[in-house]
Amino acid sequence: MSKLPIPFAKHTTYAGHSGVDFPYGAGTLVKASGPGKVVGRGYTSRAGYYVRIQYANARVLSCHFNNLASTPPLDRLVAEGTVIGTIGNTGNSKGNHLHQEVDGAATSDGYWKYHDSTRVVGQSGGGRTIGRNTTKRPVKDIQRVVGANQDGKYGADTTARVMAWQKANGLTADGVWGPLSDARAFSPVTTRPVIRRGAKGAHVLALQTRLRNAYSLYAGKLALDSDFGPSTERAVKEFQRRSGLAVDGVVGAKTWKALSL
Numbered sequence: 001m002s003k004l005p006i007p008f009a010k011h012t013t014y015a016g017h018s019g020v021d022f023p024y025g026a027g028t029l030v031k032a033s034g035p036g037k038v039v040g041r042g043y044t045s046r047a048g049y050y051v052r053i054q055y056a057n058a059r060v061l062s063c064h065f066n067n068l069a070s071t072p073p074l075d076r077l078v079a080e081g082t083v084i085g086t087i088g089n090t091g092n093s094k095g096n097h098l099h100q101e102v103d104g105a106a107t108s109d110g111y112w113k114y115h116d117s118t119r120v121v122g123q124s125g126g127g128r129t130i131g132r133n134t135t136k137r138p139v140k141d142i143q144r145v146v147g148a149n150q151d152g153k154y155g156a157d158t159t160a161r162v163m164a165w166q167k168a169n170g171l172t173a174d175g176v177w178g179p180l181s182d183a184r185a186f187s188p189v190t191t192r193p194v195i196r197r198g199a200k201g202a203h204v205l206a207l208q209t210r211l212r213n214a215y216s217l218y219a220g221k222l223a224l225d226s227d228f229g230p231s232t233e234r235a236v237k238e239f240q241r242r243s244g245l246a247v248d249g250v251v252g253a254k255t256w257k258a259l260s261l
Helices: 108-114 139-146 156-168 179-186 202-214 230-243 253-259
Strands: 004-006 020-022 029-031 036-044 048-055 059-065 083-086 098-102 115-120
Touching (some): 098 108, 139 179, 156 179
Antiparallel strands (some): 029 083
16 A cells, blocks of 8 residues: 655654644645545644544544634545645644644654655645546536536546445446446446335445436435435435425336436
C-alpha cells in the first residue's frame, strides 16, 4: 500500500508528540490526501474543530480547524484535493496550525509510517487518481448514478464516487467508467422477482441503482448496499407516487417496468 502525500511541505514535530504539525496561516485550506471517507467531525477541548478521514491505509485525524464550515459532512466520500477544513487555532493550540495524527499510531514515527514527506497533496507526483469515461454515456448521467455533483466534469470527486460505486457493485474499483460499469448501471433488468422490505441481494442492488438513475433526488442519499431497508422502501414509494403507480413499497412487475429506463 503506497503512502499518503502530506497536506503541506512545511512541517514540524517534537519529542513525545502524537503526530505532526503544519504551521500555516489562519484560513489556509486543508485538503484530503487521497480517496477516503469522512468518519468523524466535531469539537473537543484537545483537538478543537476536527475531522477524521478513513483512507485505504490509515485513519487520519486533522485538528484545530477554525470552524467546520468547509468540512464535508459525515459519511461523505472525498478525493485527493477535496477541501476538508481550514487552519485555525481552536482547542489545545498555541498558534494557527494543522495537527495530524494517525489513529492507532499516534506518534510522529507512526505518522510517517503512513505518509510520504516527499509528496505534497496536489503537486506533481502527489498520487491523485483521475479516472475517465470510455463510453458514450453523458458524464452527468454517470454522476447521477454514483451520487456525484452533476457538473459534467469527470474530475477527482466523480472518480472517487465511481470507485466506491464500482466496489459496491463487485467491479474493479479503478475509477474508469467503461462498458462493464455502464452495463451494470443501465442495462435493462432481465429478471423481475417481486421484492419488498427485508429483501437482500443482487436484485435489490439493481433496484437501488435504477432508483438513483430515475431521479437525481436519490443521488448520494440512497445507499447501494443490496439491503431493502427503510430508506429503499421510502425511495420506492416516492418513485411509485411520481410514476402514477400504487404506492405500496412493493416492487412488482409494474414498478420494474417503470424502472427499466
